[in-house]
Amino acid sequence: MDKEIFRRHGHELVDWIADYFENVESFPVMSRVKPGEIRSRIPSVPPESPEAMDRIFEDFKTVILPGITHWQHPNWHAYFPANNSPESVLGELLTAGLGVQGMVWQTSPAAAELEDAVLEWMRRLLGLPEGLAGVIQDTASTATLCALLSARERATDFQSNERGLKKPLIVYASEEAHSSVEKGVKIAGFGRENLRLIPSGPDFAMLPGQLEEAILRDKAAGLEPCCAVATLGTTSSGAVDPLPEIGPIARRHGLWLHVDAAYAGSAALLPEKRWILDGAEHIDSLVFNPHKWLLTNFDCSLYFVKDPGSLVRTFEIHPEYLKTGADPYVKNYRDWGIQLGRRFRALKLWFVVRSYGAEGLRAFVREHIRLAQLFKGWVAADPRFEVMAPAHFGLVCFRLNDGRGEAELAALNKALMDRLNATGRAYFTHTVLHGKFTLRMVIGQRTTRERHVRAAWALIQETAAGLEVKPSA
Amino acid sequence: MDKEIFRRHGHELVDWIADYFENVESFPVMSRVKPGEIRSRIPSVPPESPEAMDRIFEDFKTVILPGITHWQHPNWHAYFPANNSPESVLGELLTAGLGVQGMVWQTSPAAAELEDAVLEWMRRLLGLPEGLAGVIQDTASTATLCALLSARERATDFQSNERGLKKPLIVYASEEAHSSVEKGVKIAGFGRENLRLIPSGPDFAMLPGQLEEAILRDKAAGLEPCCAVATLGTTSSGAVDPLPEIGPIARRHGLWLHVDAAYAGSAALLPEKRWILDGAEHIDSLVFNPHKWLLTNFDCSLYFVKDPGSLVRTFEIHPEYLKTGADPYVKNYRDWGIQLGRRFRALKLWFVVRSYGAEGLRAFVREHIRLAQLFKGWVAADPRFEVMAPAHFGLVCFRLNDGRGEAELAALNKALMDRLNATGRAYFTHTVLHGKFTLRMVIGQRTTRERHVRAAWALIQETAAGLEVKPSA
Numbered sequence: 004m005d006k007e008i009f010r011r012h013g014h015e016l017v018d019w020i021a022d023y024f025e026n027v028e029s030f031p032v033m034s035r036v037k038p039g040e041i042r043s044r045i046p047s048v049p050p051e052s053p054e055a056m057d058r059i060f061e062d063f064k065t066v067i068l069p070g071i072t073h074w075q076h077p078n079w080h081a082y083f084p085a086n087n088s089p090e091s092v093l094g095e096l097l098t099a100g101l102g103v104q105g106m107v108w109q110t111s112p113a114a115a116e117l118e119d120a121v122l123e124w125m126r127r128l129l130g131l132p133e134g135l136a137g138v139i140q141d142t143a144s145t146a147t148l149c150a151l152l153s154a155r156e157r158a159t160d161f162q163s164n165e166r167g168l169k170k171p172l173i174v175y176a177s178e179e180a181h182s183s184v185e186k187g188v189k190i191a192g193f194g195r196e197n198l199r200l201i202p203s204g205p206d207f208a209m210l211p212g213q214l215e216e217a218i219l220r221d222k223a224a225g226l227e228p229c230c231a232v233a234t235l236g237t238t239s240s241g242a243v244d245p246l247p248e249i250g251p252i253a254r255r256h257g258l259w260l261h262v263d264a265a266y267a268g269s270a271a272l273l274p275e276k277r278w279i280l281d282g283a284e285h286i287d288s289l290v291f292n293p294h295k296w297l298l299t300n301f302d303c304s305l306y307f308v309k310d311p312g313s314l315v316r317t318f319e320i321h322p323e324y325l326k327t328g329a330d331p332y333v334k335n336y337r338d339w340g341i342q343l344g345r346r347f348r349a350l351k352l353w354f355v356v357r358s359y360g361a362e363g364l365r366a367f368v369r370e371h372i373r374l375a376q377l378f379k380g381w382v383a384a385d386p387r388f389e390v391m392a393p394a395h396f397g398l399v400c401f402r403l404n405d406g407r408g409e410a411e412l413a414a415l416n417k418a419l420m421d422r423l424n425a426t427g428r429a430y431f432t433h434t435v436l437h438g439k440f441t442l443r444m445v446i447g448q449r450t451t452r453e454r455h456v457r458a459a460w461a462l463i464q465e466t467a468a469g470l471e472v473k474p475s476a
Numbered sequence: 477m478d479k480e481i482f483r484r485h486g487h488e489l490v491d492w493i494a495d496y497f498e499n500v501e502s503f504p505v506m507s508r509v510k511p512g513e514i515r516s517r518i519p520s521v522p523p524e525s526p527e528a529m530d531r532i533f534e535d536f537k538t539v540i541l542p543g544i545t546h547w548q549h550p551n552w553h554a555y556f557p558a559n560n561s562p563e564s565v566l567g568e569l570l571t572a573g574l575g576v577q578g579m580v581w582q583t584s585p586a587a588a589e590l591e592d593a594v595l596e597w598m599r600r601l602l603g604l605p606e607g608l609a610g611v612i613q614d615t616a617s618t619a620t621l622c623a624l625l626s627a628r629e630r631a632t633d634f635q636s637n638e639r640g641l642k643k644p645l646i647v648y649a650s651e652e653a654h655s656s657v658e659k660g661v662k663i664a665g666f667g668r669e670n671l672r673l674i675p676s677g678p679d680f681a682m683l684p685g686q687l688e689e690a691i692l693r694d695k696a697a698g699l700e701p702c703c704a705v706a707t708l709g710t711t712s713s714g715a716v717d718p719l720p721e722i723g724p725i726a727r728r729h730g731l732w733l734h735v736d737a738a739y740a741g742s743a744a745l746l747p748e749k750r751w752i753l754d755g756a757e758h759i760d761s762l763v764f765n766p767h768k769w770l771l772t773n774f775d776c777s778l779y780f781v782k783d784p785g786s787l788v789r790t791f792e793i794h795p796e797y798l799k800t801g802a803d804p805y806v807k808n809y810r811d812w813g814i815q816l817g818r819r820f821r822a823l824k825l826w827f828v829v830r831s832y833g834a835e836g837l838r839a840f841v842r843e844h845i846r847l848a849q850l851f852k853g854w855v856a857a858d859p860r861f862e863v864m865a866p867a868h869f870g871l872v873c874f875r876l877n878d879g880r881g882e883a884e885l886a887a888l889n890k891a892l893m894d895r896l897n898a899t900g901r902a903y904f905t906h907t908v909l910h911g912k913f914t915l916r917m918v919i920g921q922r923t924t925r926e927r928h929v930r931a932a933w934a935l936i937q938e939t940a941a942g943l944e945v946k947p948s949a
Contacts, residue, residue: 016485020573049597070586087575099568100493102560113543124522167667191667194640
């Protein structure tokens, strides 16, 4: 593709994205295609001869687009957000154009040093303790795995790397912790039977007393407690495990304390939400995803560690072909995680933070929390509905409840969710909280305004009206 | 940023990238900044107020660009290539704009089904056995870790996930295998002492007889052989471990056979190089990186498995909040690897394969191999130099050798490399082959033409002339 053709198509795609940002509301949020429908429209063999970009882009619009679920739709209320922003897209575009692979400092000093600088910016914005060192990972799953591996190595004096894990080490997390903890426990060779899921209270936050009891029970049984994972903003309900109590317990028993703030870390930008990090002086590591709620397109997950030495010692490798003269003087991020190869992700985050400024980022997050409180109030005021959990952030858990039994309520609320999603006007997902089927209303897309939240609530009320909900008891 | 401003900056960045593709030769290949130089030019605190994109982009050009090492320079001869292409950049741009996170089918059916379709295209293009199922990972490090974990679980009837790894399982790889094997062995809890590095022959390929002896030795000692990793195109020299002999050995002893074709997989597109996959009927898994030599910008690593069931069983998690009605009917790629979140990477690969067509891709790879042969001939004809390894692909290993001792030769060749890199006109890295310090000439960037290879050779000759090399004995 020659230069002028690239320019032409590049401009065309930029314009398409500009229009898409504007008209994304016109698409059904959740794709309506059936399993196999897209696949059946793609030839089973690759083309032998080159095809023109006009034709490929046409196929993108006619074949691929109907199979897209629109994460950037302002009525995206499912899972957590993975919002982006024009600024972040521009950063990602430059990253792709440069085609830098930042595995070691020498392969692009600016990639390493901008990452170092921007992570320090983020540490300050979140009010994390001084001295925490940061690295960009792809996802929180990877970052949490890094934490578990560092904990494993520290607990075995770095001998598990050498000899394999020879004894059971115990990991603790709330029953409401993300599935990536269980996945990491399996990958790192702890074994799922050595993961203790600590009960949560009525607010779905981990009960610290139960944590300490579990640790003591394991110690009494001759087992070795190794790592505790606290979650700030659980996936199901946005619950906040109490660091001020969990921290001292972890410290007292010599556990690595990892904090999963993947979603709610963004809220720590706000003075009024900074309390979620009370107790942060106790943490060994923390993960926070700007690719969820902070306008930075996926993937961009920040991992902070108190003792980077133990992280590097867990992952370092020294093949001859990766040695450089700069090694004694620089950070080689290849030793800060699972992967060797690294995309230049710091660039888009730098674009976002500078474009919005700290005040812009705070205003953005604060507005979503305001809208969630508004929505929560509407739910609480409608006798057919109930609010299912505290709503600290941009997530409100709710359901219809007319007093029928739990199984019937689950079916009723699942029917509500399926009907809502079938309209294409909004997209919701569910969870189960202490046995109760619950809908999740997540507010976090860049273009979500009060009118979208009002429209979503009107849609929910109207859809519920078609479901023969009895007046509440 | 409003629509018109995004359009303006988007066009500006596209134009900048178009120019960059054209004038990348004007930059020193390896950045010349000193450690800390870039960092010192970035404020230590983030801006409180928004900054204009004009200013940010200006800083990109003045602060960041000098710290970039130019992977897309036609005289990039270091490591392996990580080439990109205008087509791939366009695909990545759309991926960023859509902001899709394809963790489960429902969160974008097109992302899942296009991935499935394009991986089948790639399987056909490489001539891999029918029935192999594919998934896109970020890097070969991750894919190899997936293979090691699947091997671990299969060998323990999926009980390591549940109970931890209770007994030593042994992994085999060539002494020339990539460092990601050692890293994966540590992460997955095997322990480095349970990794056997099998000697390589004069061509740096694994000696299959030595592999079988090691397996028998371990069995006799009561240990359990679990996994063998064969490399097609080793990092140091591009050596090809012989699958036709390794395959039956792995099968005979019940080992999981993983193939690392991260770099040289691209060569399997060519009928004349298809021999590297002879014996592929024995493999359990294979990794191949289009982000190295196949015009697809980083990251895009393809992982193929014979039995996807064992992969899924290794990684599957079923939290309530991820369940969807489509689950029984679709591939949920979240269970095909380490991470939960997934970028829509198939789009750029689809753009590349369609834009170039199979014939275009083959012509591209074939030309680099021709250039490498040309270079090898020049080296062989100059009595000051020697070729250090067979050159099957786009990599030629060479060094100055005037008969002095090995330590002195290492210093001499390191001096040659440092002087070459300091010119900024080309970038080379080194390795050590059977104890001998060796330079690597890698030809694989999109815009590398014969004139660039000729210029690199002239530069090498001229630089060597300044090094007081004695006439060869």
